[in-house]
Amino acid sequence: MNPQRAARTLGLSVIQAIPTIIGVILLSFFLLQAVPGDAADVIAAESGSATEAGMAAMRSHFGLDRPVLQQLEAYLGNLASLNLGVSPRYNLPVSDLVFSRLGNTVLLMFSALGCALAAGIALGAVMASFVGRWPDRVLSLAALLLYSTPGFWLGLMAIILLSVQLGWLPPGGVSTIGSPATGLAHALDVARHLVLPTLALAGFYVAIFARLTRAAMLEVSRQDFVRTAHAKGLAPAAVALRHVLRNALIPVTTVAGLNFGTLLGGAVVVETVFSWPGLGRLAYESVMARDYVVLMGILVLSSLLVIVANILVDLLQTLLDPRIRAH
């Protein structure tokens, strides 16, 4: 692909994303304005000894007592300087909180997405090449079962089997607590902790990608250029991989991009199952604490992640198929 076209695709996608970003910010701000009670109420209830004056001081300190439009103005002004506000709950800048958790969530999501794509495409290719015969039927049923299983339950069952009964893998956390390991030993430790959450999060998407790859490969294999490839004497495996699978990957990448937001939503639940200290757990904690500044930061940031993922998918597609242009 020539760099000029890549740059054009990138530019157009970024311009198209701007109204969406503004919409996300406005929507999340007004949604969270409607939350009953504010962070001052929660902190007061937890400390158990708040005075009227103390709460008023807290509200004016965090700007909770100002009119809605002024709060929005302040928020937008802060956002423009990449400041997501201060969490009344943790008394820390939201950007610090969110970015300290972002790495873990991105690690989990990419690990799950990578595994799901690899396993799903492989399974789908096998299903498509044995279409109608028993490997296809068995795998199709397995994929449908996986497609019907909630990720958090898959995770719990995996904990029971692989962690409680067999003792092979740790049941939660991101690394062994108090472990002095550094470097490679630490990376291996994190990898061991990553296996079960990845499994729980990836299951559903393995099924989606497998079903989609199967359908797309069957669709592509009916087209004329595939008959031509066979007719000019190419090996069946070469046709399946270079001609059929490559073209079938285009809908798979589209769906992977479309599902990025769902994957983030799934990470919220899976992170609470495995006490994985990521954005999802932070979102859960801030809902429980009514810490809406943090929640707003997470909503905006995760939507940004989805937008970035979609731009990457656009680029990937122009790479896979030279005919596709940014629209």
Next chain:
Amino acid sequence: MSTDFLSPSLPQAAPAVYAVSTHRRARTLRRLLANPGAVVGGALLLLILLAAVTAPWVFPHDPLDMVGPPIQWPGQDPEFWLGTDTMGRDIAAGLAHGARVSLTVGVTAALLSLAIGIAVGASAGYFGGWVDVVLMRVTELLQTIPSFLLVVVIVAIGRPSVSVIALSIGAASWPVVARLVRAEFRTLRESEFVLAARSNGFGHARIALLEILPNALPPVIVTTSVLVANAILMESALSFMNMGDPNAVSWGSMIGDAREMLRTAWYLAALPGLSIVLTVLSLNLLGDALNDAFNPRLSA
């Protein structure tokens, strides 16, 4: 049908369209009944529906009440054939009453997504132009925000009740329907029967609702079972995270309560999870069968 738009009297055109669609409907039904997936899925769904409907008579006591000794394994006590949980609550009763919550949330959320999605998709696809641009921007916006996070936020704003949960899931999952309906409307609005209706001076509402919509429905019907299935999965995740209706027993909340007992009484988490899997599986089997019945070309 294709030449009927030339004739001045439309009443002849409409029955022709109708005849074709009833014929197609009969063929679709036949294909559906010949599909083992549809039969198994349908039977499974009927059983779950039966359990949900009869729950108040079969298990008349409140499923949240303590009725026996705690932590009885399935089969240990003939009175509680699926056992009891840490609080001595009957698991069979919980599963039956939980089916009511799951199905109610699933169906309500799906109906709401259908209503919003069809309204948005039909207007965008039918009118095109700036209506299309604005509505698709809103759709894109909702597809960008992770829908589970959005549901969590809406439930946190409202009270966590079955109806709020159902409404929030419906409000977060309509973009798929809108895109589907829009695509169908964009192709169908150029077709000859629409031109015929237009030349007869029918209004926009009549053309969109009575002429185009019935022909745009097949892919929407296929999506409906997936919508119900996904809504059930979302509700279970929500109540698993302790954000469900505190006054109703739900499969997700049963699994959430069982988390502390994972080492000693894993059946507490396994049984409600299996109920979710079977329910969602039955819906997905039906969805696949409907898809095959409507698009026989794609089912190889």
